[in-house]
Amino acid sequence: MKWTGFNVSWRALSLVFGFAICCMQTARANETVPPKGLPPVVVPADNPMTDAKIELGKQLYFDKRLSKDNSISCASCHDPAKGWSNGEATALGFGGARGGRSAPTVLNTAYQKFQFWDGRAGSLEEQALGPIQNPIEMNLSLEELESRLNQIDGYKKQFEAVFGSAPKAADVAKAIAAFERTVLSGDAAYDRFKAGDANALSAEAQQGMKLFFGKANCSACHTGANFTDNAFHNIGVGMDKPEVDKGREELSKLKGDRGSFKTPTLRDIARSAPYMHNGQLASLEEVVDYYDKGGTPNDFLDEELYVLKLTPEEKKALVTFLREGLASQSYPDVQPPTLPE
Ligand code: HEC
Ligand code: HEC
Numbered sequence: 001m002k003w004t005g006f007n008v009s010w011r012a013l014s015l016v017f018g019f020a021i022c023c024m025q026t027a028r029a030n031e032t033v034p035p036k037g038l039p040p041v042v043v044p045a046d047n048p049m050t051d052a053k054i055e056l057g058k059q060l061y062f063d064k065r066l067s068k069d070n071s072i073s074c075a076s077c078h079d080p081a082k083g084w085s086n087g088e089a090t091a092l093g094f095g096g097a098r099g100g101r102s103a104p105t106v107l108n109t110a111y112q113k114f115q116f117w118d119g120r121a122g123s124l125e126e127q128a129l130g131p132i133q134n135p136i137e138m139n140l141s142l143e144e145l146e147s148r149l150n151q152i153d154g155y156k157k158q159f160e161a162v163f164g165s166a167p168k169a170a171d172v173a174k175a176i177a178a179f180e181r182t183v184l185s186g187d188a189a190y191d192r193f194k195a196g197d198a199n200a201l202s203a204e205a206q207q208g209m210k211l212f213f214g215k216a217n218c219s220a221c222h223t224g225a226n227f228t229d230n231a232f233h234n235i236g237v238g239m240d241k242p243e244v245d246k247g248r249e250e251l252s253k254l255k256g257d258r259g260s261f262k263t264p265t266l267r268d269i270a271r272s273a274p275y276m277h278n279g280q281l282a283s284l285e286e287v288v289d290y291y292d293k294g295g296t297p298n299d300f301l302d303e304e305l306y307v308l309k310l311t312p313e314e315k316k317a318l319v320t321f322l323r324e325g326l327a328s329q330s331y332p333d334v335q336p337p338t339l340p341e
Pocket of ligand 2: 104105212216217218219220221222232233234235237261262263264265266269272274275276277278287288291292302304305318
């Protein structure tokens with residue numbers, strides 16, 4: 001993401017070419033320049049992207065002072081070094097409390113219609129204040145959040161510059177969301193192959209790709225540039241447990257949605273094991289075996305799941321496609337920034 005270059009060059013051009021370019025700049029200001037294979041990110045009109053806002057959001061994202069005992073930041077559970085997830089089956093939060101769900105990756109959440117496994121938040125702005133207040137995540141009230149930030153000069157100055165006022169919870173959400181909209185995974189071997197580079201994928205990965213879009217039926221749900229239909233499905237995960245996580249049913253109140261969860265992106269999927277909403281599958285091999293047997297039978301199982309009868313060689317090729325084909329070559333390996341005092 002080269003925000004500075006982008007802004008500067010458009011500003012320079014608009015000076016030279018005047019009105020017409022100026023209008024294009026306004027139109028482009030609500031989009032971003034995405035990595036290969038991804039569409040532009042749509043940015044809400046009331047939260048335009050600026051370099052200063054993204055930088056502020058990054059600091060907040062990595063700052064443990066956003067948790068009650070200063071021990072947990074967003075990055076604790078959505079760590080760039082762990083595929084923007086945390087490598088654990090279920091997330092460990094405040095005071096060692098554990099929820100029943102795994103931390104999804106933050107990669108490409110910019111493209112999602114819904115946030116959370118059950119889709120209970122729409123926008124990233126709406127999502128961001130949830131974990132800060134959640135007693136088993138960061139456990140900090142919004143009043144306390146605002147009063148803490150107002151005691152840190154470096155933050156006060158930045159909020160003034162970016163939002164024109166003292167630190168406010170709603171602006172914390174905006175800044176974090178702006179940062180998250182730069183956390184993109186594209187530019188994978190698959191994208192290069194699709195763009196015409198026949199050597200971008202190994203023969204085995206190409207075989208896996210054919211299975212993904214054909215016999216293995218993965219693309220029935222993992223479809224489009226972000227490998228998700230932005231919809232909810234019951235693929236049987238957790239349905240054999242004594243206490244079933246109702247998933248989407250909690251929100252829709254429709255019994256047919258029992259055990260349905262949001263189809264996750266598969267980009268850079270090799271980085272974010274273990275898998276599924278409860279983290280029950282440890283590896284991509286286990287995921288493919290799970291689908292091969294048609295998931296876990298239950299009354300609400302999606303009709304797109306059935307016994308696949310993949311050969312061992314086909315399973316291996318499918319895993320190779322997921323691992324090699326969908327790994328970004330410009331992975332956002334963001335390092336923790338220096339935090340304001
Ligand atoms: C204690 C671990 C933990 C912390 C800290 C945490 N999260 Fe999460 N995050 C989770 C879990 C678990 C979920 C999924 C919960 C669910 O679906 O019910 C989640 C979901 C999300 C999602 C939705 C992703 C998707 O694909 O649905 C986003 C975005 C996100 N978190 C961003 C953040 C931000 C920003 C912060 C800091 C303000 C943060 N998280 C702090 C564990 C954590
Ligand atoms: C009926 C729709 C559907 C089909 C078909 C489907 N998936 Fe999924 N996939 C999902 C949903 C929904 C989840 C999340 C389920 C959960 O956690 O309970 C998921 C989760 C995953 C995950 C875990 C992602 C993560 O971040 O934890 C992987 C990997 C995956 N699918 C790969 C595949 C592959 C490979 C195929 C083909 C063999 C496939 N899927 C077929 C809907 C589908």
